[in-house]
Amino acid sequence: MNVASTPFHEAAGWSPDSWQRRTALQQPQYADAAELARATAQLARLPPLVTSWEVLALKQALAEAQEGRRFLLQGGDCAESFADCTSPIISNRLKVLLQMSLVLVHGLKKPVLRVGRFAGQYAKPRSADTETRDGVTLPSFRGDLVNSPEFTPEARRADPQRLIQAHAHSALTMNFVRALIDGGFADLHHPEYWDLAWVEHSPLAAEYRRMVAGIGDSLRFMETLAGPIAGFTRVDFFTSHEALLLHYEQALTRQVPRHKGWFNLSTHFPWIGMRTAALDGAHVEYFRGIRNPVAVKIGPSVTPDQLLPLIDALNPDEEPGRLTLITRMGNAKIAQALPPLLEAVRREGRRVLWVADPMHGNTESTSNGFKTRRFDNIRGELDQAFDIHAAAGTRLGGVHLELTGENVTECMGGARDLSELDLERAYKSTVDPRLNYEQSLELAMLIVRKSAGGQG
Numbered sequence: 001m002n003v004a005s006t007p008f009h010e011a012a013g014w015s016p017d018s019w020q021r022r023t024a025l026q027q028p029q030y031a032d033a034a035e036l037a038r039a040t041a042q043l044a045r046l047p048p049l050v051t052s053w054e055v056l057a058l059k060q061a062l063a064e065a066q067e068g069r070r071f072l073l074q075g076g077d078c079a080e081s082f083a084d085c086t087s088p089i090i091s092n093r094l095k096v097l098l099q100m101s102l103v104l105v106h107g108l109k110k111p112v113l114r115v116g117r118f119a120g121q122y123a124k125p126r127s128a129d130t131e132t133r134d135g136v137t138l139p140s141f142r143g144d145l146v147n148s149p150e151f152t153p154e155a156r157r158a159d160p161q162r163l164i165q166a167h168a169h170s171a172l173t174m175n176f177v178r179a180l181i182d183g184g185f186a187d188l189h190h191p192e193y194w195d196l197a198w199v200e201h202s203p204l205a206a207e208y209r210r211m212v213a214g215i216g217d218s219l220r221f222m223e224t225l226a227g228p229i230a231g232f233t234r235v236d237f238f239t240s241h242e243a244l245l246l247h248y249e250q251a252l253t254r255q256v257p258r259h260k261g262w263f264n265l266s267t268h269f270p271w272i273g274m275r276t277a278a279l280d281g282a283h284v285e286y287f288r289g290i291r292n293p294v295a296v297k298i299g300p301s302v303t304p305d306q307l308l309p310l311i312d313a314l315n316p317d318e319e320p321g322r323l324t325l326i327t328r329m330g331n332a333k334i335a336q337a338l339p340p341l342l343e344a345v346r347r348e349g350r351r352v353l354w355v356a357d358p359m360h361g362n363t364e365s366t367s368n369g370f371k372t373r374r375f376d377n378i379r380g381e382l383d384q385a386f387d388i389h390a391a392a393g394t395r396l397g398g399v400h401l402e403l404t405g406e407n408v409t410e411c412m413g414g415a416r417d418l419s420e421l422d423l424e425r426a427y428k429s430t431v432d433p434r435l436n437y438e439q440s441l442e443l444a445m446l447i448v449r450k451s452a453g454g455q456g
Contacts, residue, residue: 008260008261008291009317010260010261010289011288011289014285014288014289015289016250016253016262016286016289017250018285018286018289019246019250019282019283019285019286020246020282021285022280022281022282022285023278023280023281023282024246024281024282024283025275025276025278025281025282025283026125026126026142026244026273026275026276027245027246027247028139028142028146028147028158028245029129029139029158030158030160031157031158032160035160036160036247038160039160039161039163039164040160040163040247040248040250040251041251042164043163043164043167043248043251043252044251044252046164046167047171048252048254048265048266049119049120049167049170049171049174049239049252049265049266049267050174050239050265050266050267050268051256051265052256052259052263052265052291054238054268055263055265055268055291055292055293056259056291057236058113058115058238058268058269058293058321059292059293059319059320059321059322060320060321061113061236061321062113062293062321062322062324062353063320063321064111064321065113065321065353065397065398066320066321066351066352066353066397068110068395068397069110069111070110070111070112070113070397071104071108071110071111071112071113071397071398072112072113072115072324072353072355072397072398072399073097073100073101073104073112073113073114073115073398073399073401073444074115074116074117074240074269074355074398074399074400074401075096075097075100075115075116075117075399075400075401075402075403075440076093076097076116076117076118076121076402076403076404077093077117077118077121077402077403077404077434078117078121078124078402078429078431078432078433078434079121079122079123079124079143079144079429079430079431079432080118080119080120080121080122080144080169080173081122081144081430082122082144082165082166082169085169085172085173087176089405089406090118090173090176090177091176091180091185091405092404092405092406092437093116093118093403093404093405094116094177094180094185094237094405095405095437096403096404096405096437096440096441097114097116097403098114098185099437099441099444100440100441100443100444101114101444102211103211103441103444103445103448104444104447104448106211106448107445107447107448107449107451107452108447108448108451113236113238113398114236114237114238115237115238115239115240115268115269116177116237116238116239116240117240117241117402118173118177118239118241119170119171119173119174119177119239119241119267120166120170120239120240120241120266120267121240121241121242122143122144122145122166122169122170122241123142123143123145123146123241123242123244123245123248124142124143124242124244124431125142125242125244125273125275125276126140126141126142128140131151133151136151138151138152138153138156139156139157139158140156141156141430142158143431144162144165144166144169145162145163145166145245145248146158146159146162146245147159147162149430163245163247163248163251166248167252167266170266174239177237181237207445238268238269239267239268239269240267240268240269240270240271240295241266241267241270241271242270242271242272242273243264243266243267243270243271243272243283243286243287244273244276244283246282246283246286248266249264249266249270249286250286252264252265252266253265253290259291261289261290261291262289262290262291263290263291263292264290264292267292268292268293269292269293269294269295270287270290270292270294270295271294271295271296271297271324271326272284272287272294272295272296272297273297274297274298274299274328274360277296277297277298277310279306279309279310279313284310284313284314287314288313288314293321293322293323293324294314294322294323294324295323295324295325295326295355296310296314296323296324296325296326297326297328297357297360298325298326298327298328298341299328299329299337299361300329300330300333300334300336300337300361301337302337302341303340304340304341304343304344304345307325307341307344307345308344308345308348308350311323311325311345311350311352315350315351315352318350318351319351320351321353322351323351323352323353324352324353324354324355324398325341325345325352325353325354325355326355326356326357326400327341327354327355327356327357327385328357328358328359328360328361328400329361329381330361330362330377330381331358331361331362331377331378331380331381331384333361334361334381334384334385334388335384335388338384338385338388339388339391339392342354342388342389342392342394343392345394346392346393346394353397353398354389354394354395354396354397354398355396355397355398355399355400356381356382356385356396356398356399356400357399357400357401358377358378358379358380358381358382358385358399358401359373359378359400359401359402359432359435360402360432361381362374362377362378362381363432363433366420366423367420368420368423368424370410370420370423370424370427370433371432371433372410372411372412372420372423372433373410373411373412373433374411374412374413375411375412375413375414375418375435375439375442376413378411378435378443379443379446382399382443382446382447382450383446383450386450386451399443399447401435401440401443402432402433402434402435403434403435403436403437403439403440404434404435404436404437405437406426406428406436406437407426407436407437408426408427408428408429408434408436409422409423409424409425409426409427409436410423410426410427410428410429410433410434410435410436411433411434411435411436411439413439414435414436414438414439414442415438415439415442416438
């Protein structure tokens, strides 16, 4: 079914600010309400970051992923920073996602839907509202959208002007990504554009280059028969972020000509995090009224009795491509937690796209104080997710990963078998540990091998 032709029904009793009548978790405390109002009013006058037709195109592609005709690759930084809005960091992140998608296209023999966790991923949920050091208590760092990581009262103050700065940095990021793609950066005729110099001696480099050579040979053969194939010169690329700070999202929620309803035009694909997914909470209230495709993170404590009403609230009309469920269970818990959810959704005949996030349920702290993830646990959760879906007669339609194109050492294991001692060498994340390029590419190859082993 074409998503654009699907009948649209307004959410009853909804408006862009109706969330303010619900309990809103994980929101910063702004000291000056008038200052916040001025900032959001200014933000509401600024141009949107994405367009409604891009949003609807993504929803159509997600509907195809639900049917098994595409595979979703969603990845990027755990939390973007304003300081990292630079051409090398943005282009390296794009290179990683393009290279992973090339591996997946080659191995899965189906189109890959590329969605970046960027151009808006500037806020992060926190387990506590405050942080105490040496007897001094200050507000927690909630990402560059809210405050600064330095432990001073000035830095930790929730600053409404950062809403405007986040919009500007998101626009700069989007502009550069679009320019790269439109300029041929993603051209399959030239995958050498995507090379990252620091991985030249990677154990995976030779296998990847053989794959690229094979794709190049196939492409030249097809074009010898059919002439130039325009679709291979560029790719579609979409953005996503956790829509955590609702004042920011509301200010960028707009009506557009020739389309009914309201669109969140801060991103193509917003999601609700596990901490803010309460059925009667402000985030679910906001999400139920926007026309974007939306996602929800689902943790191991969620029961079928909790999940089914959430699906009803967010996709009451069973719209194709509307709702994605991103499971983040943990390697030790997925075998027990996931099957009842799959069975309940399958039994009720609900239309969702199932995606695995093997990162967030596998976070741990080392003896030397680093927050990390073990590659073996990430791989283990992903392996189990494929097997559990196959046993349930459902389909794992994508992956959601925290990764970077930088030469970081934040997750242990992988092709170079990074150890606890290696973490000290290049740990750059201020929030969560990310896969580096090598580990990301290795995971893409593992997905291909696992899929070849038995998922329909």
